[in-house]
Amino acid sequence: MILPCIAAMGRLAALAALLCVPMAASPAGWKVVKHEGREYVPVDSLKQFYNFTKLSRSGKSIVLENPKVEMRLDSGGHECLMNGVKFVFTHSVIDIGGTPHVSRMDLAKLIDPVLRPKFIMSAGDFRTVILDPGHGGHDPGATNPLGTEAAYNLRLAKRIKPLLEARGFRVVMTRESDRFLSLQERVDLANALRENAIFISIHFNAGASHAHGIETFTLSPPGVSHYGRGLVASDNLARAGNHHDSANIALATSVHGSILRRLGRNTFDRGIKRARFTVLSGVRHPAILFEGGFMSHPRDARLIANDAYQNALAMGMADAIMKYRFAVGAKPSPARR
Numbered sequence: 105m106i107l108p109c110i111a112a113m114g115r116l117a118a119l120a121a122l123l124c125v126p127m128a129a130s131p132a133g134w135k136v137v138k139h140e141g142r143e144y145v146p147v148d149s150l151k152q153f154y155n156f157t158k159l160s161r162s163g164k165s166i167v168l169e170n171p172k173v174e175m176r177l178d179s180g181g182h183e184c185l186m187n188g189v190k191f192v193f194t195h196s197v198i199d200i201g202g203t204p205h206v207s208r209m210d211l212a213k214l215i216d217p218v219l220r221p222k223f224i225m226s227a228g229d230f231r232t233v234i235l236d237p238g239h240g241g242h243d244p245g246a247t248n249p250l251g252t253e254a255a256y257n258l259r260l261a262k263r264i265k266p267l268l269e270a271r272g273f274r275v276v277m278t279r280e281s282d283r284f285l286s287l288q289e290r291v292d293l294a295n296a297l298r299e300n301a302i303f304i305s306i307h308f309n310a311g312a313s314h315a316h317g318i319e320t321f322t323l324s325p326p327g328v329s330h331y332g333r334g335l336v337a338s339d340n341l342a343r344a345g346n347h348h349d350s351a352n353i354a355l356a357t358s359v360h361g362s363i364l365r366r367l368g369r370n371t372f373d374r375g376i377k378r379a380r381f382t383v384l385s386g387v388r389h390p391a392i393l394f395e396g397g398f399m400s401h402p403r404d405a406r407l408i409a410n411d412a413y414q415n416a417l418a419m420g421m422a423d424a425i426m427k428y429r430f431a432v433g434a435k436p437s438p439a440r441r
Contacts, residue, residue: 241284
């Protein structure tokens with residue numbers, strides 16, 4: 105979803121289109137409405153500011169579109185599809201006075217950085233990628249009869265590393281063998297690098313036997329809970345990783361969308377979500393955690409063990425990092441902000 109402005113390549117492939125959304129020439133400011141203590145913005149304001157040419161509604165379904173971008177929402181729902189890639193909102197879309205509204209939190213921390221990555225101030229240029237294969241040593245992670253998550257995580261990272269090096273990146277791996285590192289050791293290793301870098305933690309999932317597909321996590325912004333649980337008092341505190349909230353979601357968008365494109369439409373998209381994992385909270389670089397499938401699902405388990413599937417994940421990841429770097433590398437002049 106984050107590429108240079110090139111010709112449209114289909115819904116999943118049209119990651120470039122989201123970079124090409126022109127701003128309204130002189131936006132009059134967002135119309136902010138308070139509802140039950142929370143701030144919301146009407147969807148028609150999104151249409152004007154991001155230059156969507158069409159806003160349509162059928163029942164609960166809401167569609168914003170122009171020749172390059174399609175955004176789908178459901179009133180009462182938490183999911184947003186942008187060019188076919190799923191995002192999970194913090195707050196549901198609601199009707200106020202018969203008009204659909206999105207929360208200001210989701211606008212500022214998700215929609216805007218995805219549609220305008222060049223305006224992300226904290227991303228910077230970078231040539232270093234930190235790959236973090238999760239688990240290892242006495243911690244195998246999820247297991248099944250075909251293997252361990254720790255081994256698959258390392259196997260995938262070792263496939264990604266030469267692809268990135270061939271593209272001119274310096275690659276630092278938190279581990280290159282079957283050894284255990286605590287979560288804090290991983291954070292400390294990443295933070296010891298003073299140059300601009302990005303951090304990608306690599307995992308495979310486990311859960312109920314029916315759960316399958318890929319998902320990508322970014323750190324929950326202050327005031328947003330860990331995915332799947334309610335808000336607690338500590339969720340209101342800013343963490344080190346929150347300095348890069350906008351860059352985090354832009355990086356997740358590029359990685360998730362590029363891997364979906366590589367894997368094809370038969371892959372179940374579980375979406376881009378928010379979480380408070382330790383490595384995301386503590387790392388001082390733009391950071392994401394990628395889950396490449398479920399060890400506990402029969403079909404996913406066979407795919408994870410398959411070289412072609414691992415190669416597709418690796419190529420998608422390498423493609424995505426190049427696209428993300430382009431997207432956030434060239435900043436507009438201060439006069440245009």
